Amino acid sequence: MSMGMVYALVGAAVAVLFAGMGSSIGVGTAGQAASGVVSQDPGKFGKVLIMQLLPGTQGIYGLLVGFITLSKIGLLGGGAADLSPETGLMILAACLPVGLVGLVSGIHQGKTSAAAIGIIAKKPEQFGKAMLFPAMVETYAILSLLISILAVSAIQV
Amino acid sequence: MSNTNYTFAVARIRALEVSLFSKSVIDQLMACKTYEECMRFLEDKGWGDGSGKQDGDTMLSEERKKIWETVEELGISMDAFGVISYPNAFHNLKTAIKETLTDKHRDDFFYENTVPSREELREIIKSKDFGRLPKNMEEAAKDAYETLMHTNDGQLCDVIIDKACLEAILEAAESADDVIAAYARTVVAVANIKIAVRCQKTKKSYDFMMRALTNCSGMQTDALAKAALGGFDTLCAYLESSGYGAASEALKISPSAFERWCDNHLIEMFQPQKFESFTIGPVMAYIIARENEIKTVGIILSGKRNGLPDSFITERIREMYV
CATH class of the missing domain: 1.10.132.50 (ATP synthase (C/AC39) subunit, domain 3)
Known part of the structure; x- marks a missing residue:
């Protein structure tokens, strides 16, 4: 296997690993808050569950970029491409945005979701407004996803 | 944490x-x-x-x-709430000492859910095994027990234990979060003001006041005791100069207005906690x-x-x- 392929695989791994870590931390934090509310008021389960799920999207974005990368380098189709080290490094660089931004935004979205769950605990009728705060963090995860997808797609293999 | x-x-x-x-x-x-x-x-x-x-x-x-x-x-961990639970625990200590020496047992004089529990306290005081008490209670319990036994002065017994309680609150706050530390300082400052006011009204001596007051940042016990000796107006003037102008105003209205101010002051202090999510x-x-x-x-x-x-x-x- 060429070094280029190794770099490209590292890129796919970075996208999936870091974004997944961010999501798992974020979903975990929001889950603690959700459990706190449901332990007192089970009727709010549906609303707090949605809040808990919000930081989970970064992991999905990482997975998506990982799939595109694997598909790009031919690993999914069964015919691995012969990648130069430069091309491999370019793919690695293209995967970094979704990995790193996914990690940071996942953690912070989890914290924001936990805080927003506090709003739902006290004022469930403000669910729409409460959901906007963690959703704002999502913007940056989407931006990084876009850049990673565009960059991976644009690299000539 | x-x-x-x-x-x-x-x-x-x-x-x-x-x-x-x-x-x-x-x-x-x-x-x-x-x-x-x-x-x-x-x-x-x-x-x-x-x-x-x-x-x-x-x-x-x-x-x-x-x-x-x-x-x-x-x-x-309940240790985190020491500053809140200590007053109840030390109240139970006072009660246990007094009931042991007077041989009158009343369960309803004790607060529930304290450490040590009511029965543990009774047993420790009865056997005079003060070493089994938490460190911050040990010395005060021994001192208060002997004082009450020799002088029969219940007020002095209360003073010793109350002061130990305030010192325990301050000690617990040293390693605690900012909000707990601020609460502890306020509790001690308010307790000092109450002591000074009562001592001023009952014409207590400087030495008695110094024995009852607890040192805390932002309030000099020596100056407070001297102000209380100088009379009500001097005490109010001292409070105004040390940042407790609202307390002084409440004191001038009535003792109940002052008690109300103490509780309102604490509630006001905690208002920002409505916006905290992780502490x-x-x-x-x-x-x-x-x-x-x-x-x-x-x-x-x-x-x-x-x-x-x-x-x-x-x-x-x-x-x-x-």
């Missing part, structure tokens, strides 16, 4: 805050014409054991018990808010039971947290 560890607790507290009494609920309680009507109102709000047969005092003590049952369910502050605020709420309900029930005029009760009603 990492912030995340309080995420569950704070979210649960947010859900519990919904059932805290707001000013409008207190106004509705005040609007009840009789004590019985007040009790029905409180039962409708979920207070007491739901039997409808409890008297006011039992209901309030039931509600106090509920606070600590809730806190225990949050999964936070222990909201949990502390909830405990203080519940105690404040129970105290206010107790004042109203007592006033209604004794047929006091509404204006008399209203001037004693505390500010609510929510």
Whole structure:
């Protein structure tokens, strides 16, 4: 296997690993808050569950970029491409945005979701407004996803 | 402790805050014409054991018990609440010493859910095995026991234990979060002001005051004791100059206005905790808010039971947290 392929695989791994870590931390934090509310008021389960799920999207974005990368380098189709080290490094660089931004935004979205769950605990009728705060963090995860997808797609293999 | 560890607790507290009494609920309680009507109102709000047969005092003590049952369910170490639980624990110590020396046993004089428990305290004091007490109680318990035994001076016994309690609160606050440290300093400062006012009214000596007052930042005990010796106006002037102008104003109105100021001051201090999501502050605020709420309900029930005029009760009603 060429070094280029190794770099490209590292890129796919970075996208999936870091974004997944961010999501798992974020979903975990929001889950603690959700459990706190449901332990007192089970009727709010549906609303707090949605809040808990919000930081989970970064992991999905990482997975998506990982799939595109694997598909790009031919690993999914069964015919691995012969990648130069430069091309491999370019793919690695293209995967970094979704990995790193996914990690940071996942953690912070989890914290924001936990805080927003506090709003739902006290004022469930403000669910729409409460959901906007963690959703704002999502913007940056989407931006990084876009850049990673565009960059991976644009690299000539 | 990492912030995340309080995420569950704070979210649960947010859900519990919904059932805290707001000013409008207190106004509705005040609007009840009789004590019985007040009790029905409180039962409708979920207070007491739901039997409808409890008297006011039992209901309030039931509600106090509920606070600590809730806190225990949050999964936070009770050590974190030392600054709040110490007054009850040290009160129990006083009670245990006094009942041992007077041989009169009354369970209802003790607070529940303290460390050490009522029975442990009784056993320790009875056997004079003070070493089994927590470190911050040991010396004070020994000193208070011997003082009461030799002088029969209950007030001096109280002074020794109260001071040890305030010192324990300050010590616990040293390694605690900012909000707990600020609460501890305020509690000690307010206690010092109360001591100075009472000593001034009862013409206590400088030495007695120095024995009772506790050193804390922002308040010099020596200056406070000297101000109290100088009379009421000198004491008020000292309070104004040391940042407790509102306390001084309340003192000039009446002792009950001052007591009200003390509780309102603490509630005001905890208001920013409504916006915290990951620290222990909201949990502390909830405990203080519940105690404040129970105290206010107790004042109203007592006033209604004794047929006091509404204006008399209203001037004693505390500010609510929510």
